[in-house]
Amino acid sequence: MRRAVVLAARGLGSTSPNPVVGCVILDASGQLAGEGFHLRAGGPHAEVHALRAAGPRARGGTAYITLEPCAHTGRTGPCAQALIDAGIARVEYAVADPTPQASGGGDTLRGAGIRVRQGLLAEEAAAGNTAWLTSVRLGRPYVLWKYAATLDGRIAAADSTSRWITSPEARADVHRLRAEADAVVVGSGTARADDPQLAVRGIEGAVQPLRVVVDTSATAVRPGARVLDGAAPTLIAIAEDADAGALPGTVRLPRAATGLDIPALLAALHERGVRSVLLEGGPTLAGAFIAAGAVDKVVGYLAPVLLGAGPAALADAGIGTLAEALRLRLTEAVRIGPDLRITATPESLPVTPAMPAMPAMPAMTVPPVTKER
16 A cells, blocks of 8 residues: 555645556455556556556555545546456555545445455555545645745845845755645736746646735736747736736636735635645745635745845734744655755644554555656
8 A cells, every 4th residue: 555655645736636546456366467547637546557467467456545435437537447358356545536526435445345445554644645635525626735934934135135045956956846736826927026937847747736925916927928839827816806908828816905805815716726826925925824814834944144134034923922822743854965855734733533443454565656758
């Protein structure tokens, strides 16, 4: 199952609006027969790739799958039926499918006489699919807020210079985050100050995310802006009463007390198939997302630099006193070149339940994987 979790991660950034899924099949003697992962929406699911690789060796074997096999016909056929037709004798899946239209695969398999159990490495599998699972359960995209700052929390100097606070290694890591996201979102301040392109660079075969600029008054993105080039699709979110002129690719949304209504923005993105958002800035927009309760993970790149003045990473987030502070649960701290990358999640988010106790599985040896896209 751990191998299946690793395989599933190879689909990050290219399967939306579908989940990432990995599958490993052992033959009747417990030897590796086939494996696969879901590569892109509309393409074969992980189980189909693994069954094709296993061929006749799948009969009487065991399938380890990170997500419950689907039981419906969409752009592809039901995976539960494919497993039945292949003669699989046993299925272990980690996480139940929470979508009404695709769930029920476990029951379908049991009805065909296949031994089925759920929960093996459920926490690891859910963590690898957290963006999709969050989008299904909350009905909005999963939001990761990324920022880069000095050790004293500044994202720019007093004269507004900000390039570059963090190292080339940290900036390359940000492109990995972009490649795994369905959309990259910035605000009008970032668009004016940096004229960012927001496309993924340096990652071969990456699927370019939707570039989104929250430009409430339709004044920040002008003709010739880098975000309007052909490197990736672009959406400009503006207020319902804004004069967009000849601005292409706009969506009109209701205003909030300051800026645009964040839940309405996320709903509009969700309708477009966006299941994961990388929020890149700036501090005003990040504050609005925090105030709306719409940040699921925070990734901060901290450089060993001190400025003492300049804008902070986060502006007003509707927090008036320490008792209202958004407490975070630290999940990772690693060196990226000379910088430190800290990952944390809000403590108020639900914690994935521990998997139920299960009998020990036989050890198996499988070859290493090389990430491909």
